[in-house]
Amino acid sequence: MEINYRDNTMIVDGLPAFDAAQTLDCGQCFQFTAEGAIWKGITGGHGALIRQEDSMLVVEEVTPNPVSDGFWRRYLDLDRDYEGIMAELMHFEPMRRCMAYAPGIRVLRQPSWETLLAFIISQNNNVPRIKGIIRRLCEAFGRPTAFGWDFPRPDVLAALNEEDLAILRCGWRAAYILDASRKVASGALPLEEIAVLPLKEAREALQTVKGVGPKVAECVLLYGMGRMEAFPMDVWMKRAMQVLFDGRPSTIFGEYAGIAQQYIFHYCRTHPHEVKAG
């Protein structure tokens, strides 16, 4: 793999196991939309156009940040050895099926604050509607840029009340958004510090937020804190584990349980009949 920076563009040649559509539209993040073959999104204050040309991944930063600052390199987790991880996961037969279906999924390393809110919003919800709520959240309370609206800061949301959030049309989750915002803004929930705690302690800290249960906490750890050993579990995954893996525990996947889970999740979402049939 070779990374080159030119003006405001990062060009990655020979990146294994990456497909923009599979990675950006598999339900792990909600701020990207496709316009033709170009994926457009803003996260962490960085707006970019992402496209693939032959063996190259092209990330064009369109907000006034230097693309060479490493944000997208970290976000896309370019330095992780996916070939090695996938070789390990290949030892499990059902994993082979899942990885063969969408071999271009990489688990993103998203900003923890955005991930926390996104997965609070995601509960008992569907992906199109989650995207809509987050878009309205950014448009109403985020910082406008030349490219679009950045994600709102916790202190901005902390000063609001439930009526202010009515425009989001997010239902009862408004109270959860406010509780998370206030805990982060006040310093009661230091996300950077929580990210490096032992897994059990990190889970407990996240779950002090109203509306954050075991599932949301696990998603924040995996997608927003770089904890690849975390393992988001939900009704789909429980069923999938039973059907595909005879109910064996997630620990069989070792330190990359979360990455394995993402392949399984995407497969189950797109093959509901197979999983339901059992």
Add this chain to the structure above:
DNA sequence: GCCCAGGTATAAA
């Protein structure tokens, strides 16, 4: 109209 969605808080058994 109907079912359901990357769940959680709450109460009850």
Add this chain to the structure above:
DNA sequence: TTTATACATGGG
């Protein structure tokens, strides 16, 4: 400790 229910909104 486990199980049942309500919860706001709207996509399909």
